[in-house]
Amino acid sequence: MFKRTRRAFQALIDRMSRRLVNKLILLFSTIIILVVGSLTIISYQMIQKESFNYSMSSTANNLKLVNQNLEDYLAGIEQLSLPQIDYDDLIRAVVNEADDYSSKMYLEDYLRGLFYSRGDLNSIYLYLIDQGKYYSISQEAYDIKLRVSYEGQIPNQDWYKRAMESPNNRSYQSFVDPNADPGYSSLADPGFMAYHRVLRSIATREPRAVISFYLKPTVKDGIMKDIPFEEGEHLLFLDPDNVPFHADDLDFYGQMAQSDWLPELGNQEKPDPITWTTEDKKYLVVYNIGEQDGWKLIKPLPYSKIYEAARTTRNLNYMIGLMFLVLAIVLVTLTSNAITQPLKKLSHQMKRFSEGTFDASAEVKGRDELAYLTRHFNRMVTRTNDLINERYKMKLVEKNAILKALEAEINPHFLYNALQAISTKALKSADYEVADMVDALALTLRYCISGKDIVYAREELKHIDRYLALQKARFGSRLDVTVEWDDSLMELQIPKLSIQSLVENSIKHAVEKVSGAVKITIRAELRDSHAAITVEDNGPGISPERQEQILKSFLTEWEEQEGENIGLKNLNTRLKLLYGEAAGLEMQSGDTGTQMTMLIPRGGQSHV
Numbered sequence: 001m002f003k004r005t006r007r008a009f010q011a012l013i014d015r016m017s018r019r020l021v022n023k024l025i026l027l028f029s030t031i032i033i034l035v036v037g038s039l040t041i042i043s044y045q046m047i048q049k050e051s052f053n054y055s056m057s058s059t060a061n062n063l064k065l066v067n068q069n070l071e072d073y074l075a076g077i078e079q080l081s082l083p084q085i086d087y088d089d090l091i092r093a094v095v096n097e098a099d100d101y102s103s104k105m106y107l108e109d110y111l112r113g114l115f116y117s118r119g120d121l122n123s124i125y126l127y128l129i130d131q132g133k134y135y136s137i138s139q140e141a142y143d144i145k146l147r148v149s150y151e152g153q154i155p156n157q158d159w160y161k162r163a164m165e166s167p168n169n170r171s172y173q174s175f176v177d178p179n180a181d182p183g184y185s186s187l188a189d190p191g192f193m194a195y196h197r198v199l200r201s202i203a204t205r206e207p208r209a210v211i212s213f214y215l216k217p218t219v220k221d222g223i224m225k226d227i228p229f230e231e232g233e234h235l236l237f238l239d240p241d242n243v244p245f246h247a248d249d250l251d252f253y254g255q256m257a258q259s260d261w262l263p264e265l266g267n268q269e270k271p272d273p274i275t276w277t278t279e280d281k282k283y284l285v286v287y288n289i290g291e292q293d294g295w296k297l298i299k300p301l302p303y304s305k306i307y308e309a310a311r312t313t314r315n316l317n318y319m320i321g322l323m324f325l326v327l328a329i330v331l332v333t334l335t336s337n338a339i340t341q342p343l344k345k346l347s348h349q350m351k352r353f354s355e356g357t358f359d360a361s362a363e364v365k366g367r368d369e370l371a372y373l374t375r376h377f378n379r380m381v382t383r384t385n386d387l388i389n390e391r392y393k394m395k396l397v398e399k400n401a402i403l404k405a406l407e408a409e410i411n412p413h414f415l416y417n418a419l420q421a422i423s424t425k426a427l428k429s430a431d432y433e434v435a436d437m438v439d440a441l442a443l444t445l446r447y448c449i450s451g452k453d454i455v456y457a458r459e460e461l462k463h464i465d466r467y468l469a470l471q472k473a474r475f476g477s478r479l480d481v482t483v484e485w486d487d488s489l490m491e492l493q494i495p496k497l498s499i500q501s502l503v504e505n506s507i508k509h510a511v512e513k514v515s516g517a518v519k520i521t522i523r524a525e526l527r528d529s530h531a532a533i534t535v536e537d538n539g540p541g542i543s544p545e546r547q548e549q550i551l552k553s554f555l556t557e558w559e560e561q562e563g564e565n566i567g568l569k570n571l572n573t574r575l576k577l578l579y580g581e582a583a584g585l586e587m588q589s590g591d592t593g594t595q596m597t598m599l600i601p602r603g604g605q606s607h608v
Contacts, residue, residue: 036321047310055306063288067297069223071290081197094209111137120219122191125212157183169198174245192217232302240294457492484523501567502535502596510539530599542589
């Protein structure tokens with residue numbers, strides 16, 4: 001049987017080798033199979049490695065940034081729990097609360113101040129250890145409720161014991177488990193976690209009270225939304241003791257808690273990724289451990305997702321290789337006849353074409369592949385000539401566009417010269433007020449069309465004088481402007497028309513809305529980190545709701561901006577584009593008067 005098969009295979013090889021076309025088919029098929037197969041295997045391994053490295057590095061960097069934001073937020077909560085100035089007054093009020101009515105009022109005011117100062121708190125509890133009772137403040141429906149109640153089981157709570165034993169006088173409480181005990185019987189919605197801080201007497205170091213902040217889930221969700229999340233992935237946020245404070249799947253966390261690597265997480269000198277295999281999947285566990293308190297952000301990535309792109313590329317390479325193989329067999333079969341003289345003629349014309357003779361063309365004979373190639377060569381020559389002609393026409397169009405641009409540049413100067421002519425006519429007619437207004441308008445136009453985007457403060461102030469001269473002609477004595485500008489700041493570099501935008505805002509929202517006189521003050525000062533330019537008026541103020549709308553509009557993308565306050569949005573966007581995120585506009589307004597401040601950071605590209 002083996003000999004019969006061997007003889008049949010040998011006969012097939014001999015039969016195929018008799019004809020050149022068969023040899024070419026065999027040769028090219030073997031080459032394509034080897035090349036495509038080798039490239040597919042190599043590219044699959046390279047893409048697999050790149051996918052692994054990219055997933056690991058991008059996820060690690062993302063987790064590091066988000067974890068830092070989470071720890072910074074918790075550090076802010078810890079700072080909130082410790083009054084920096086009134087600590088003695090707070091402890092004194094806690095100690096005297098039972099006998100002193102003013103101490104009770106002090107504690108209530110203190111809790112109100114904390115609760116109203118932030119929007120990320122569900123509730124605040126202040127447990128008085130010696131009295132065995134607590135103060136609580138929370139929002140119920142649309143009302144803020146402050147209550148005083150007694151709770152005898154607080155010292156038996158686990159979070160209370162951990163806070164008392166902690167060297168940092170604090171403990172965190174997780175509510176990932178929906179059935180977790182919040183600690184206080186009156187607490188209906190604990191949020192996603194609680195922060196408990198022991199307040200001790202500075203003199204005796206005895207614990208006097210425990211203040212607890214119950215945080216809204218929106219805080220965590222707002223920070224963690226920056227982590228890209230796809231199907232099959234998981235995300236966990238654990239404290240240093242591996243207690244979950246966020247888990248997208250509690251059952252998955254239960255499997256992870258039984259692994260042998262989770263207790264050792266963070267003990268390694270280098271935070272290398274971990275490969276973890278469950279019953280049905282294999283995960284790449286990427287994590288980040290916070291530098292401040294050791295909070296852990298863990299994201300297991302399925303290897304099936306990581307290598308999905310590599311598998312798709314491998315299958316596509318196999319398909320392309322098969323297509324090339326079929327195409328090669330067809331082409332080799334069709335080119336079995338030798339190509340001699342017609343190929344030489346075509347080669348000669350190609351050489352002439354490569355040397356710059358763009359009218360070279362070859363004679364077409366027959367209808368075979370060589371004739372097909374010759375026809376396409378002739379078409380290429382024709383197309384090349386067409387492209388050369390089109391390029392020449394494009395040069396002519398470019399010259400015409402330059403002339404149009406120069407003409408457009410002349411138009412503003414023509415308008416400026418026309419205004420100068422009108423001014424001269426007014427002077428001859430002894431109408432000096434009109435002449436001054438036209439001159440001011442002409443200089444304002446010239447200033448606006450100048451190519452500079454950054455100007456010196458002295459130039460902008462001269463422009464403001466001319467601008468205000470036109471506005472005073474409109475409003476008369478109702479417009480009173482004072483400039484308080486130190487001579488040392490005259491060389492300050494600021495965006496062009498920036499002060500005008502702020503003055504226009506005061507005229508629009510103050511002068512135009514009242515019938516009496518309005519005073520506008522323009523001042524500049526140097527602060528520790530910024531140069532501040534302020535335009536203030538004593539007109540009607542802006543409501544808090546309107547202020548919130550204006551400030552919120554500064555945060556929208558420029559392409560999405562519409563409606564009112566386009567000038568202020570434009571200025572705010574220009575400041576951030578020119579000087580970075582540290583620059584921008586500030587607004588302060590009350591029942592009367594509005595103050596707009598333009599902040600330019602000192603140093604760097606700001607030239608301050």
